[in-house]
Amino acid sequence: MPQESALYTHGHHESVLRSHNWRTAANSAGYLLGSLLPHMQILDIGCGPGTITADLAALVPDGQVTGLEHAPAVLDQARATAAARGVENIRFTVGDVHALDFPDNTFCVTHAHQVLQHVGDPVQALREMRRVTKPGGIVAVRDADYATMTWYPEVEGMADWLDLYRRVARANGGEPDAGRRLHAWARRAGFPQESITATAGTWCYQTPEERTWWSELWADRTVASSYSEIAVDGGHATADELTRIAAAWREWGAQEDGWFSMLHGEVLCRV
Numbered sequence: 656m657p658q659e660s661a662l663y664t665h666g667h668h669e670s671v672l673r674s675h676n677w678r679t680a681a682n683s684a685g686y687l688l689g690s691l692l693p694h695m696q697i698l699d700i701g702c703g704p705g706t707i708t709a710d711l712a713a714l715v716p717d718g719q720v721t722g723l724e725h726a727p728a729v730l731d732q733a734r735a736t737a738a739a740r741g742v743e744n745i746r747f748t749v750g751d752v753h754a755l756d757f758p759d760n761t762f763c764v765t766h767a768h769q770v771l772q773h774v775g776d777p778v779q780a781l782r783e784m785r786r787v788t789k790p791g792g793i794v795a796v797r798d799a800d801y802a803t804m805t806w807y808p809e810v811e812g813m814a815d816w817l818d819l820y821r822r823v824a825r826a827n828g829g830e831p832d833a834g835r836r837l838h839a840w841a842r843r844a845g846f847p848q849e850s851i852t853a854t855a856g857t858w859c860y861q862t863p864e865e866r867t868w869w870s871e872l873w874a875d876r877t878v879a880s881s882y883s884e885i886a887v888d889g890g891h892a893t894a895d896e897l898t899r900i901a902a903a904w905r906e907w908g909a910q911e912d913g914w915f916s917m918l919h920g921e922v923l924c925r926v
Contacts, residue, residue, distance in 0.1 A: 671880055672732070673872045675703045680710035683768050686854050686921045687795040693717045695763040698787065700752050701725070701770035705733030705745075711766070712737070712745040718763070722747040723755075752780040757787045764788070766795045771840065772824070772833035781844035785926055794846075794924040797856065800834030803918040808910055812903025816877070819900065823886050834920030841924050850925040859916045869915060870908025874901040 680688060684707060691697075691711075695718040702708040702722030712720040724730055727749045737745045750756050752767065753776055765784040771777040784794045801821055806813060824831040838853040860869040876882055878894075878901045886892045892900075907913055 669875075671872075671876060672704055672729075673868075673875075676706055677868075678706050678768070680707050680714065682858070683707055684711070684766065684795070684797065686797065686856060686923065687764070687766060687793070688714065690793055690795075690923065691715060691764070696761065697721070697764045697766060698723060698755075698757070698762045698784075700765065700767040700784070701773075702733055702747065703729055705730075705736040705747070707768055708733065708745060708747075709737050709740050709742045712742045713740070716744065718744065720745045721762075723750045723752075725749070725751060752783060755783045755787050759786055760789045761787045762789065763792045764795060765792070768797050769799060771796060771837065772798045772831055773827075773829045775828045777830070777833065777836075777840050778843045781840055781846075781924075785844060785846065785924070788926045790926055792926045794841075794926065795922070796837055796841075796924075797919050797921045798833035798837060799831075800918050800920055801831040803832075803834070804916070806907060806913070806915040808907075808912060810903050810907040810910070812900050813907055815896075816873075816900045816903065819886060819892055819896075820882075823882065823889065823891050826889055826891065827885065834918060837920045837922045841922050846924045846926075852923040854921045854923075856919045856921055857916055858919070859914070861914045863911075866908045866910070866913045866915070870904045870913075874904040874908075877901040877904065 691714050693716055695715045697711050697720045699708045699711060699720060699722045702724050705722055708720055708722040722733055730747045733747050765788045771780060774780050788794055821831045838851055841851050860866055878897050883897050887894055
């Protein structure tokens with residue numbers, strides 16, 4: 656079976672987990688929630704620190720949620736998240752979405768948030784997600800689309816950040832503009848068009864608190880995370896260029912009229 660060939664661009668630096676820990680089922684999987692039933696068995700792929708996973712487990716109290724992560728180190732935090740919330744119908748495991756270690760027809764829902772943009776073969780990943788989902792079940796996927804990210808006001812250096820990020824992500828084997836491709840990837844994975852419901856969702860950061868949080872985490876990620884090391888080691892940017900981009904993020908965050916929005920593609924695929 657194929658194995659992961661892409662390098663995860665973000666890594667799990669504190670600045671990355673600052674963002675991941677903010678995510679909830681409500682703000683990151685709202686398109687799926689109306690389809691959940693209390694008894695369901697759910698696989699949450701790319702669970703990270705487990706905030707969405709724990710939310711899903713609370714929504715299926717008579718069911719079970721399995722959180723799967725390619726990077727084992729972050730699962731300690733995921734387990735701590737579940738324990739702090741008192742969620743017991745949840746377990747965590749290490750695995751590769753390209754070759755899931757589960758029998759056919761295991762789960763009622765197979766979910767992945769912000770995963771397919773980072774994998775080497777998103778179509779194979781969707782085939783595996785389909786395989787482990789029961790007939791009549793749901794494969795639910797949501798991914799950002801970096802080319803659609805937009806902000807105000809225009810601060811010098813912000814456009815350089817977006818161009819650099821997309822180049823680094825693609826050099827790592829991923830596709831940063833995954834959101835617009837999800838429905839096409841699902842069809843290539845064998846889902847008939849009539850089984851796919853494609854939608855879009857947004858995140859928007861505008862209040863002073865939101866701007867500070869968003870700009871600071873990206874400034875820190877730009878100079879201190881594995882992303883910064885990959886950018887420099889891969890010859891995509893110098894350390895000085897990254898410092899300049901981090902300063903641009905902080906300058907944007909300080910703007911009273913600052914506004915930032917990011918679009919996500921979403922698909923619900925019936926098996």
